Amino acid sequence: MSNTLIESQRTSDGITYDVLFKEHSKLIFKLINNFIKVKNIRLNNTEVDDIYQDIALKIFKNDYLSKYDREKSSFITWLNIICRTTVIDFYRKKMRFMDEILGDAGALETEGSVDATLFSLPADVLTERQAEVITLFFKDGMVTSEIASALNITSRTVRSIKFQALARLREHYGAASTSPDQQKPETAQDTTETRRKVS
Structure with a gap:
């Protein structure tokens, strides 16, 4: 059995890497698009695809599934934080590039x-x-x-x-708005979620 297959079969709280990216891809895209819409970030479809790939790589490379603790946050909150931080990182890098x-x-x-x-x-x-x-x-x-x-x-x-x-x-x-990390969160709950770190 290949190392990749072994890794993909790792599980945390019943969620394997296979399940995460086969069954929750639409959710990941929805979380990305919701965040860029709320923060008025100008990104095209190709860039959204790139962000999805960054999220997948980040989760797999850092073995985030094995570190996920459902007692600290719900699965969707955990995934949402990863999506948001990845969007912000991508946006900052793109803005530095565009400034150059x-x-x-x-x-x-x-x-x-x-x-x-x-x-x-x-x-x-x-x-x-x-x-x-x-x-x-x-x-x-x-x-x-x-x-x-x-x-x-x-x-x-x-x-x-x-x-x-x-x-x-x-x-x-x-004409674009300020970077997403400079804007105030919409709700107190949003503030709490943003401050939480990925476990």
């Missing part, structure tokens, strides 16, 4: 590509050509002359498109 792109340094030529997991453009903000140029710059690590050659346009046009795209992105992210 949208800051003064982002206007310079880049060397090398960036983390593809974090690189995702918001829907319906950029034109198709703007998204193409920004992707070539920041995800593929191409410079102006290379992009101009690849798209059969002038370097001046590339710089103009990039400038317009960054302006739209700054406006988009500038």
Whole structure:
């Protein structure tokens, strides 16, 4: 029997890893989406999928099921805390990444590509050509002359498109609310749940 299979058959309070991710995937997605909706966090479907993967990895890698104590919290509260903290971690990392792109340094030529997991453009903000140029710059690590050659346009046009795209992105992210950890919880119960640490 493989180590992976043995791990997946570990159980805590009748819940195995197989059961958790086969029977509670919809619940995990619901908890993620509820939290980002309440906190007005701008994430697309691909990013939500990435967060789900982060949650699955975190639970499995840290063997959270064996540490779960039903006397300290209900299963849904335990899972909700993991989902919330993972969303916050992902959001903070993404905002740091976007600050680097949208800051003064982002206007310079880049060397090398960036983390593809974090690189995702918001829907319906950029034109198709703007998204193409920004992707070539920041995800593929191409410079102006290379992009101009690849798209059969002038370097001046590339710089103009990039400038317009960054302006739209700054406006988009500038309109976003403060990070979720800076906002006050909705209820006293929410405060208690947020302060609890995963057992």
